[in-house]
Amino acid sequence: MVVFFSRWWVVATSIYVFVGVAAWLVIYNIMPESPNWLMMNNRTKEAIESLNMIAKINGVEGRIPENATFKEM
Secondary structure, three states: OHHHHOOOHHHHHHHHHHHHHHHHHHHHHHOOOOHHHHHHOOOHHHHHHHHHHHHHHHOOOOOOOOOOOOOOO
16 A cells, blocks of 8 residues: 555556566475476376375375376276
8 A cells, every 4th residue: 555655656557567476486396296287298218207296295105107107097
């Protein structure tokens, strides 16, 4: 509300937009694709790597072998 009454509302809006775009760019480059999307696009090896990384973060001891095959449901 303070910005509304200020003469610098354009500067403040530009700063908000810049911060939002910068945050989106950082998150976009850090976030991996989901295993589901990878499987749907025939990128099975990357999906298995992603699932194994998720399992490691969650503390699950079992891993999916690299040569695993999946059947469509």
